Amino acid sequence: MMHYDDILKNIIGELGTHQKICFFLLGISTVPVMLIIMSPVFLFPPVDTWCKYPDSNELRQHMCINNSTGNCDELVKNLMIPKEKKVAGCETQLKNEQCHRYNISFDYVSYYPEANIYSYINQTGKIECDHGWEYDRSQYKSTVTGQFDLVCDRFYLNALASSIFMLGFLVGSLVSGYVLDRFGRMKGFMLTNGGVIIFGIIEAFSPNYVVFVVVRFFLAMCTIGRYISSFVLGE
Incomplete structure (x- = not known):
């Protein structure tokens, strides 16, 4: 009795050089x-992340003159930004609050001694960020969160962008089957491959959050379409 593998071997032959090259190129894709x-x-x-505070340059210059410390930025930040306890692994650390800063101005800092400053802070309390946010760029120079200020009451937009991306995967999985059957595997592969390149470039230059998530949706559609087409071609 002839087995299925033997039938394929007689029809298409062994795995040759052409098949190996195609498989390698599709794998790279x-x-x-x-x-x-x-x-x-x-x-x-x-x-x-922490709040931007007004008169930041003046505050740095003033604190550098009146204090011997070399890290003026950290000194000003500790003065203007409150701390909160956050769990990091198995320990609790003090982190900068993201959504509040102390209600204190440069005028008060420049004319009153340090002891009175902290007393003034305790009396006036905290206010919400009214001048935007600063981001720690020691590890990541630029992020979507920092570019579009997806913090505080906009924090949920980070997860929404990922959800829309996965929705693009779902739609792309449904649509790509029809496209591949309608236009052919190779044409579908080239079409989705071009879509990945185009939407990938547009994504990098997105001017706002709405454009970013819309482009990510179509990028996900083309991405899963290219994967499915290359998988079918590899068979």
Whole structure:
């Protein structure tokens, strides 16, 4: 009795050089797919965030003159930004609050001694960030969170962007089957491959959050379409 593998061997032959080259090239083409799927790790990393405070340059100059410490930025930040306890692994650490700063101005800092400053802070309390946010750029120079200020009451937009991206995967999985059957595997592969390149470039220059998530949706559609087409071609 002839087995199915023997029938295929008689019809298409052994795995030859042509098949190996095609398989290798198709395998390489799926690498960007994995990079795009893993991109949220670098697009939305957790970074230390704190409120911008008014007269920041004047505060730095004043604190540098009147204090011997060399780290003026850290000194001013500790003065203007309250701390909160956060759990990090098995220990609790003091982190900068993201959504509040002390209600204190440069005028008061420049004319009153340090002891009175802290007494004034305890009396006036905290206010919400009214001048935007600063981001720790020691590890990540630029993130989506920092570019579009997705913090505090906009923090949920980080997860929403990832959800819309996965929705694009779902829609792309449904649509790509029809596209591949309608236009052919190779044409579908080239079409989705071009879509990944185009939407990937547009994503990098997104001017606002809405454009970013819309482009990510279509990027996800093309990404899963390219993966499915390359998988079918590899068979």
